[in-house]
Amino acid sequence: MSNIQDKGSWQPAPVTTGQVKYATLIAFLAWTFAVYDFILFGMLLPEIGRATGLDDAAQARLATWVAFGTVVVALCIGPLVDRFGRRFGMVFTVGGAGICSGLTALSGSISTSVLILIRSLAGLGYAEQGVNGAYLSELYSASKDPRLTKRQGLVYSLVQGGWPIGALLAAGLTAVLLPLIGWEGCFIFAAIPSLLVALLAMRLRESPQFETLRKLKELRQAGRHEQAQVVAASNSIQEEGKTGLRAIFSGSARRTTLALGGAHLLNWFPVQIFSVLGTTVLVNVHHVSFGNSLFILVLSNLVAYLGYLIHGYFGDKFGRRNVIAFGWIMGGFAYWAMLFGPSETWIVIALYSIGQFFLIGPYSCVLFFVGESYESKVRGTGASFVTGIGPVGAIIASAGSAAFLDAGQGWLIAAFWCGAVPCFLSGLVVLMAPSAAHTSNPGKAPLETKEKVA
Template identity: 60%
Template sequence: MSIRNENTWRPRPVTKRQIKFATVLAFLAWAFAVYDFILFGTLLPEIGKDQGLDSAEQATLVTWMSIGAVVLGLLAGPVVDRFGRKAGLGFTTAGAGVASALTALAGVVPVWGLVAIRSLSGLGLSEQGVNGAYLSELYGASDDPRIKKRQGFIYSLVQGGWPIGAILAAALTAIMLPVAGWAGCFLIAAVPSLIVALLARKLRESPQFESVQKLRQLQSRGAQREAEELCASLGMDQHESRSSLADIFRGRGLRTTLALGLGHILNYFPVQVFSVLGTTVLVNVHQVSFSNSLVILLMSNIIAYLGYLTHGFLGDRFGRRNVIAFGWITGGIVFTAMIYGPSNFWTVVALYSVGTFFLIGPYSCVLFFVGESYETRIRGRGAAFVAAVGPVGGILSSALAATLLADNGTWTTAAFLFGAIPCMLSGVAVLFSRKSQHAADPVHTQAGAPRVEPAT
C-alpha cells in the first residue's frame, strides 16, 4: 500500500501488468461463459430430438430456463459489492462451468432437472456485468493517459468474447458432435471456465473497492475520525460503505436502472431469437440445413467481433449512449430485411452477418457504459442487475414465440415480432439514459484527486 502521509491510507497504484492480466482474464471468462450459453442454444434441436420435444416444447423449455437464469444471475451483484470484483468474476465464471458440466446429464434427468441446471447459466451471463464494473474501475484508476483515452475500445476487446464464444460453440459442435455427442460437447465446455475461475484469485482488486473495504474496516472498529479523514482524502462519502439493491432505484441511479434495464430486456428479444436460437430461425425461416446454419453462425460471429471493435472505438469518440442506440435500431432494420428477403444462401449470410454486427457489436459499449453510470458502492449491484434482467427479454420472447407457434404461427412472424421490432425499440430506450462519462471512479490513486460526478 502506498502512503500519502503517515496518517492517511491510500490504495496501491494500478500497474500496466495488472491491467493487462485483468483484461485478458476477463475476456476469457466472458468468452467461455458465452461458449456455454450459445452451445446450449446451438444444440437445442439435437437435445430436443433426443428428448422427443417439438419446436413449441423446446421454446417453452427455454422460457423456464431463462426465468431461473434471471433469478440466479441476480446473486452476482451482492457478491461483487460485498466480497469484491475479483470474487465476483470467479463466482460467475465457475457458475458457467458447473452449468456446462451438469448439462451433460440432460439425457438422464427429468425436464425440471434440466431447467434447474440451465438456470446456473444466469451466473455466466452476469459475468459481463462483473467485467463492466471491474474494468471500468481498473481503467479509471490507471495513470496511463492512453488507457484512459481508449478505455472503451480496450473493453471492446473483452466484450468481444461473445462472438468468440459463439464461434467456439459452433466449431465444437461441428467437430465434436459426431464424435462425442451433445453430452460430450458440454463436458468439454466446462473445463476452460473452471480453470479461469481458479485463475481469478490472482487478479488485482480494484482500488475503488479496496477503498470501500478500508472504510468498512474503520467503521466496524469505531474509528470514526480516521474514517472521516479517509473519506475526505479520497473524495468519498461515509455512506459509500453501505449499499443494497434498493439503492439502484434511488436518486441518480433510478434513471440509469430504468433506461438501461429496459433497453437490455428489449434487446434480449433479438439476442434470444437471432443468436441463441439462430440455428432454429435459419432452419425454419429459410430452410437452411443444420450444417449450413452452423457455417452462417460462424461467419456472422466473425463479423460481429469486428462490430465490437468498431462500436468500442466509436463509443470513445461519439458517446457510448448514442453509439448503442444507433447500432440496435439499425440492427432491427437489417434483421427485418433478412427475415423477409430471399432465401438465397449468400443473401441470408450477408444480412444475418450485418444484423449481428449491429445487434452484438454495441455490447462493447453497453456493459462498460453501465459501469460508468453507477457510483462505486452500488456499481456491482447496478451492473449485475442490468446484466441479469436481460434474460427477462429472453423469457418473454421464448414464451411469445411458443404461444405463436402452438397457434399455428410461423417462425417468420415470430422472428419479426419478437426479434426485429424489440431490437429497434431497445435502441430507443437507451436514449433516455444519461450520457457516457469518461471516468467512472470517484476514487483515484493520485493524492488530492477530485471526486468525479456523473455527467447529466
C-alpha cells in the same frame, strides 16, 4: 496493496500496467469459457433429450425453465460482488460455470427437476460479463496509463468479443468431440478450462475502488470516523445511502437502472429472434436452405465481431451511450429491410450481416457503460441487474412469436414485431440514461465524471 499518506489519509496502491494486462486476459478467458458452457447446453439439448427420454415439447419446456433459473441466479450475483469484491465475483462466476458443466454431465441419470437446478447455475457464467464490466471499468479508470485512458472501450471490446469466440469453440469442439466422448464427455471437457481460469483469477488484483470501500468499512467499525471521511473525500467515494437492489432503484440511480435495464430487456428480443432463432427466420421468411442459413450465420457472426471492435473504438470518441443508441436504431432498420426486402441470397446476406453488426457490435460498449454508470458501492449490483434482466426479453420474444404464429401471421410479421421493432426501441430507450459516468480514480481529485463526495 495500500499505503498511508500524510494526516492519516489512506490510498490504495497504484494500479500497474502488468495488473491491467493480466486482468484483461483473465476477463477475456473467463467470458469465453462461460459462454462456451452457456452455448453448449442449447447445442446439445437434442442429445440430452434423447438420452433422458424427453420429446421436443418437453425439451422446449426444459429450456424455458432453465432460462428462468438462469435469470434468477444471474440477478443474485451483484449484491455478492458488492459485498465480497470484484475478484471474488470473477472466481465465483467462471468457477460456477465450470461446476455447472461438470454436474450437467451427470444429468443423464437424474430427474428433470434436478437438471433444471443444475443448468440454472449457468446464470453464474452469464453474470460473468456483468462482473467483467464492473471490475474492468474500475481498474481501467484507476490506471495512470494515458494510452489505456484513451482506448478503454476498444480494449474492453476485445474482452467482450469472447462471446463469438466461445460460441465458435462450442460449435467446433462439439462437432469433433461428440462422436468420440458423447454429450456427457463434452460437458466434462468444457468444465476443465473454466475451473483453470477460476484458479488463475485468484491471483487478480482487487479493484482500488473496492479496496477503498473495504478500508472505509474497517475504519468505521474501529470508530475512526474522521479518518474515514478524509479517506472517502480523497478517493472521491460516496459511502452514504442504500446498498443492494434498493439502492439501484433509488435516487439518481433509478433513472440509470430503468433506462439501461429496459433497453437491455428490449434488445434481447432481437437477440432471440435474429441470433438464437436466426436459421428459423431465414428459412421461413426468405426460403433460404438450411445449409445456406448456417453459412449466413457464420459469416454474420464474423461481421458482428468486427462490430465489437468498431463500436468500442467509436464509443471512446463519441460517448458509449450515443454509439449504443445509434447502433441499435440502425440495427432495427437493417432487420426491417432484410425482412421485407427481396429474397435474393446476396441481399439477404448483406442486410442480415448489417443487422448483426449493429445489434451485437454495441455490446462492446454496453457492459463497460453499465459499469461506468453506477457508484462503486452498488456497481456490481447494478451491472448484474442490467445484464441479468436481458434474457427475460428473450423469453417474452419467444412467447410473443408463438402468439403471432398461433394466430396464423407467419414468421415475417412475428420477426418484425418481436425483433426489428424492439431493436429500434431499445436504441431510443438507452438515450434516456444519463451520459455522465461514475469512473472514480482513487487518489486523484474529483473530476466531472467522478463520483460525488458525500
